[in-house]
Amino acid sequence: MLGTMPSKSRSFLLRGVDADPCEVEVDLDDAALAKETIVGLPDAAIRESIERVRAALTNTGYAFPNGRLVINLAPAHVRKEGPIYDLPIAVALLQATGAIRQHTPDDAPPRLHRCMIAGELALDGRVRPIRGVIAMADLARQEELDAVIVPAENAAEAAVAGPTTYGVRTLAEVVGLLNGVLEIEPQTPPDLAAMLSAAHAPIDFAEVRGQEAVKRAIVIAASGGHNVIMLGPAGTGKTMMARALPGVLPPMSPAEAIEATRIHSAAGELPPGQGLVANRPVRTPHHTASAAAIVGGGVVPRPGEVSLATHGILFMDELPEFPRSVLETLRQPLEDHLVTISRSRGTVRFPANFLFVAAMNPAPGGSAGNSPSGQKAAERYRARISGPLLDRIDIHVEAPAVPWKELSATSDSSSTTSAAMRERVLAARSVQAARQGNGKLNGRLRGKELDTLAPMSEPARSLLGQAIAELGLSARAYDKVRRVARTIADLDGVEGLDVQHVAEAVQYRLLDRA
Numbered sequence: 001m002l003g004t005m006p007s008k009s010r011s012f013l014l015r016g017v018d019a020d021p022c023e024v025e026v027d028l029d030d031a032a033l034a035k036e037t038i039v040g041l042p043d044a045a046i047r048e049s050i051e052r053v054r055a056a057l058t059n060t061g062y063a064f065p066n067g068r069l070v071i072n073l074a075p076a077h078v079r080k081e082g083p084i085y086d087l088p089i090a091v092a093l094l095q096a097t098g099a100i101r102q103h104t105p106d107d108a109p110p111r112l113h114r115c116m117i118a119g120e121l122a123l124d125g126r127v128r129p130i131r132g133v134i135a136m137a138d139l140a141r142q143e144e145l146d147a148v149i150v151p152a153e154n155a156a157e158a159a160v161a162g163p164t165t166y167g168v169r170t171l172a173e174v175v176g177l178l179n180g181v182l183e184i185e186p187q188t189p190p191d192l193a194a195m196l197s198a199a200h201a202p203i204d205f206a207e208v209r210g211q212e213a214v215k216r217a218i219v220i221a222a223s224g225g226h227n228v229i230m231l232g233p234a235g236t237g238k239t240m241m242a243r244a245l246p247g248v249l250p251p252m253s254p255a256e257a258i259e260a261t262r263i264h265s266a267a268g269e270l271p272p273g274q275g276l277v278a279n280r281p282v283r284t285p286h287h288t289a290s291a292a293a294i295v296g297g298g299v300v301p302r303p304g305e306v307s308l309a310t311h312g313i314l315f316m317d318e319l320p321e322f323p324r325s326v327l328e329t330l331r332q333p334l335e336d337h338l339v340t341i342s343r344s345r346g347t348v349r350f351p352a353n354f355l356f357v358a359a360m361n362p363a364p365g366g367s368a369g370n371s372p373s374g375q376k377a378a379e380r381y382r383a384r385i386s387g388p389l390l391d392r393i394d395i396h397v398e399a400p401a402v403p404w405k406e407l408s409a410t411s412d413s414s415s416t417t418s419a420a421m422r423e424r425v426l427a428a429r430s431v432q433a434a435r436q437g438n439g440k441l442n443g444r445l446r447g448k449e450l451d452t453l454a455p456m457s458e459p460a461r462s463l464l465g466q467a468i469a470e471l472g473l474s475a476r477a478y479d480k481v482r483r484v485a486r487t488i489a490d491l492d493g494v495e496g497l498d499v500q501h502v503a504e505a506v507q508y509r510l511l512d513r514a
Contacts, residue, residue, distance in 0.1 A: 007095040010116045011088040012136040016348040017266040019135035023074045026092040030067030040073030043081040052121045053090045060125035060171050084130045087119035114146035125171040129153035131268040137161035155187040156275030192254045199278040201247030206417040208237050210402040215416050217397040222248045223428035224487030225441035227356035232399030238359035242315040246280040247418035256311040267303045281312035287321040295329045301341040301348045306333045309354035319358040320384035334392040391476040396510035428490040442487045454486040456497040467506045481505045
């Protein structure tokens with residue numbers, strides 16, 4: 001008779017993109033009537049864990065105990081979800097039955113009480129990948145634990161965060177590892193610098209025929225972190241240029257790559273075996289996407305497209321085709337660069353630090369035409385985008401149809417390459433870093449900061465005042481013009497804003513003029 005044998009293992013629970021500790025406690029009494037209970041606010045997937053664990057134990061050669069079995073997921077007041085607790089439940093249960101021995105302080109790592117464990121179990125004992133592992137590994141590092149034990153497909157991801165990582169493929173491997181009878185080599189930490197330097201954009205701007213004016217606007221947008229919308233008929237290369245834009249931006253820093261990886265992992269968007277998001281993400285949601293898909297949501301909130309685009313590009317093609325209610329949800333992320341999702345059980349905040357790129361046709365049919373009815377249709381089409389949303393887009397640029405002569409040329413020596421554009425972007429960003437000193441780009445400067453950091457000559461100030469009066473620009477658009485003009489001046493290598501800088505910035509308020 002075993003009697004009551006409480007045991008426990010360490011795991012985690014995912015809250016947004018961060019991990020909190022979770023203890024899996026098992027109390028086994030084989031003298032009582034057989035009954036299995038899981039407590040601690042489990043969801044349906046966790047309540048079904050006991051059947052997966054039972055089958056995995058039996059098919060791996062371990063007996064599932066008879067008697068009363070209570071499994072507690074602590075802290076009890078926080079809701080748990082997903083199959084990540086299959087493996088820690090099985091490990092705690094095997095310790096309770098003696099299949100995994102109790103460790104002493106003199107034992108070599110990994111020791112169960114000094115490990116964090118997570119994984120889904122298949123019925124035959126295989127360990128399947130889960131989401132949020134990089135956040136778990138970072139938590140284990142903060143708590144100074146010996147190691148983490150995760151599915152083999154998640155091992156590269158966990159090793160990014162720093163702790164000793166053991167990737168396992170079966171429940172038997174976990175038992176052998178913890179009992180000291182099986183040696184498993186820890187996952188080798190990745191070379192972040194090499195991975196990031198090898199990242200590249202799939203499209204070069206040299207492949208885009210013509211559109212030099214749009215490329216100029218994209219250089220400005222990438223230099224200062226300005227949101228941009230391209231207006232033009234179908235087939236002018238708007239989507240192609242949006243996909244090529246990451247090749248103009250600087251490579252991601254290790255901190256940016258790790259944050260992007262945490263978000264993709266929490267959303268279940270990180271492919272198994274891929275340890276790091278090394279390329280700047282480009283997210284292209286369809287216009288049928290819901291508001292929850294765009295900004296995040298759910299009973300247990302998960303990141304949406306605006307968060308998955310963090311440190312990359314959110315490209316929304318045919319912007320007026322998105323429902324108005326969806327477009328209005330973009331206003332907070334574009335302004336605050338984070339998403340706040342409130343539920344009855346608490347509030348979750350997701351990063352939303354992305355460059356917003358949108359495209360639209362002049363009219364629903366692709367071209368407005370010159371007839372009065374066509375012009376009215378174009379006006380109604382543009383009116384689907386609210387003024388407050390347009391105010392949050394710094395640069396409006398026209399992408400006209402490419403002339404046949406440029407389109408049919410066998411070579412285009414005049415076409416600007418991504419490498420040349422990136423050099424200009426890096427130079428402008430270095431100017432901003434020297435002046436602002438806090439990593440803040442011009443696109444994030446506030447009104448008071450612009451008063452100091454973007455001094456205008458009297459002719460430039462007069463021109464801007466005239467443009468505001470004639471175009472009816474809002475106070476937010478006034479600051480947008482100054483931010484864009486500040487970036488244009490940085491590209492020119494001058495400190496003060498002159499007439500030509502303000503004039504070009506005003507030109508980029510295309511939809512305000514319409």
